Amino acid sequence: MAQPVVSVFLRGFLSGGLVSSALFGIYSYNNNANLAIESGIHVEYQESLTDPSYKLRGDQILKYGVPDRGPDVRYYRNHALTYDQSRKSPIWVAEHLNKEVLTGSANRKHSKFKPDVNIPEMYNAANSDFYKSGWSRGHMAPAGDNKFDQVAMDESFYLSNIVPQDLNNNGQFWNKLEMYTRDLVQTKGYSDVWVVTGPIVRSTIEENGKKFVKYEVIGKNEVPVPTHLYKIILAETGDKQTKLIGAFVVPNQPIQHDHTLRQYQVTLEDLQIWTGINFFPKLDKSTTKNLCDVDQCKLLSREQFELYFIGRKLDSARNISRLEKVWSELDEKNLKPDQFLIELYNRKKSEIDLKEKEE
């Protein structure tokens, strides 16, 4: 947790107008933070670093240690990350989930994707980089992990927390993985879950048998498109007796519902080799068990997944035609509504009938 101290130190230096050539190996005298950044000294004011509530939350997020790669750790209301300035992408993003942060009324409809105000303009990605690129804007720390606070949810929409992600992957398989992670807290009795998520580029073999690292870049800022995304889940029971850990590497492409999460499980050691990151340096790995051996790592089935969203869409329907259209999806997709869904449909129908009669 040395970073805040370093930041305060450098901030004092910069405001004093002197950047020491002895310390930084450059021969410049300036009081301009941007010039310092261009010189390779990356530091700028971050309100979150001086706000005790953020610091407190950050200590929880990083309870098992700061992943030991990345020059600085940035703390947000409910996530922490290191950022790759040259690639305009996160390196890793960490969160701590419990019932508190998963409960509340924050709504993603009130949030907007936008450049991170805590990152210098020249190192920031932009919405225009993603527009018509063929790639969607995929959260690393999910918006849905921030129901407790609208500001926290808004911060998850900073582009420092976003990478280019296949739209189908983002909305389906990756979405189910995020739901699974929350479910460990919400229904499976794990009081605390620590998650580290990030982009990764894996090599591919070409015709001549040689291996290359190759990835698309999008937009004016050339934001890299990762070939895969990784996620590490550490689940702990309230009595601290059980610690489960699972690491997953998922291809950044459409993945059908018949694929299991276990197919994409890797060892923590392999992921450490591929990323160069030691993820939970303070965690005694000998006390952990394989998450998928204990829990089975079962994602929602296609049927469960689609019924869930039909329910949400019925709930948000505002007129009869929309309600009936959503209801007809059940037949189209060969789905059988459960009692909950039938009651929801009937309740919405009478609500809308009543409202339309008044007009």
Next chain:
DNA sequence: CGGTGCTTTGGT
């Protein structure tokens, strides 16, 4: 839940 995209609004 995860997203995109078209239309309307509003500021210069």
Next chain:
DNA sequence: ACCAAAGCACCG
């Protein structure tokens, strides 16, 4: 007259 933001409909 223009462009960016906001609002709303829609998709899996």
